[in-house]
Amino acid sequence: AQSVAQPEDQVNVAEGNPLTVKCTYSVSGNPYLFWYVQYPNRGLQFLLKYITGDNLVKGSYGFEAEFNKSQTSFHLKKPSALVSDSALYFCAVRRNTGGFKTIFGAGTRLFVKA
Amino acid sequence: NAGVTQTPKFQVLKTGQSMTLQCAQDMNHEYMSWYRQDPGMGLRLIHYSVGAGITDQGEVPNGYNVSRSTTEDFPLRLLSAAPSQTSVYFCASSSGGWGETQYFGPGTRLLVL
Numbered sequence: 001a002q003s004v005a006q007p008e009d010q011v012n013v014a015e016g017n018p019l020t021v022k023c024t025y026s027v028s029g030n031p032y033l034f035w036y037v038q039y040p041n042r043g044l045q046f047l048l049k050y051i052t053g054d055n056l057v058k059g060s061y062g063f064e065a066e067f068n069k070s071q072t073s074f075h076l077k078k079p080s081a082l083v084s085d086s087a088l089y090f091c092a093v094r095r096n097t098g099g100f101k102t103i104f105g106a107g108t109r110l111f112v113k114a
Numbered sequence: 115n116a117g118v119t120q121t122p123k124f125q126v127l128k129t130g131q132s133m134t135l136q137c138a139q140d141m142n143h144e145y146m147s148w149y150r151q152d153p154g155m156g157l158r159l160i161h162y163s164v165g166a167g168i169t170d171q172g173e174v175p176n177g178y179n180v181s182r183s184t185t186e187d188f189p190l191r192l193l194s195a196a197p198s199q200t201s202v203y204f205c206a207s208s209s210g211g212w213g214e215t216q217y218f219g220p221g222t223r224l225l226v227l
Binding site: 004006009032034036041042043044045046049051090092094101102103104105106107 | 118147149154155156157158159162172173204206213215216217218219220221
């Protein structure tokens with residue numbers, strides 16, 4: 001069965017500091033991995049995805065994520081956090097075979113303090 | 115393009131009432147999905163469709179029905195609302211293929227009393 005774990009309910013970071021939001025997954029076969037962000041009272045917006053190729057993926061708003069197959073992780077990172085990055089972040093996984101179902105993690109709330 | 119639209123934005127129902135949550139997209143996407151979002155549980159897939167006339171169940175399908183008569187529309191029906199269905203509901207669409215990005219609507223907040 002597919003599953004996604006986001007071990008931290010909340011991450012606090014000071015503006016200008018690097019940030020990491022963690023995600024680990026369990027899926028049979030090769031995964032497609034996604035990060036989405038949700039601002040208050042809004043739908044989810046796509047940040048970045050890993051399909052194949054380079055393990056370091058760059059996305060919107062300066063975010064990047066590193067796919068680590070041996071550790072089954074896909075952590076989201078940003079070198080310098082902004083107050084405007086404060087939001088709810090979701091990691092999601094989809095198998096590349098056998099159906100279209102996407103499994104989302106529980107979400108991590110990022111709080112960037114000025 | 116309007117993208118993915120959902121109506122209504124907010125709804126209050128009494129237990130046992132029925133209603134339909136509307137979802138429409140104007141991007142000619144083949145794939146559409148319904149999710150519910152509950153605190154601490156992320157998004158859970160209710161039903162999805164890979165094209166007009168084709169639907170399938172997700173993780174939490176009980177109490178919900180869907181149909182897909184056109185590419186654009188994917189309504190979600192609650193046949194007999196229960197308090198456990200109080201949630202925020204999101205519709206999403208994508209152009210197909212396992213690696214494609216999903217585009218989400220703004221959500222419908224449902225309260226069942």
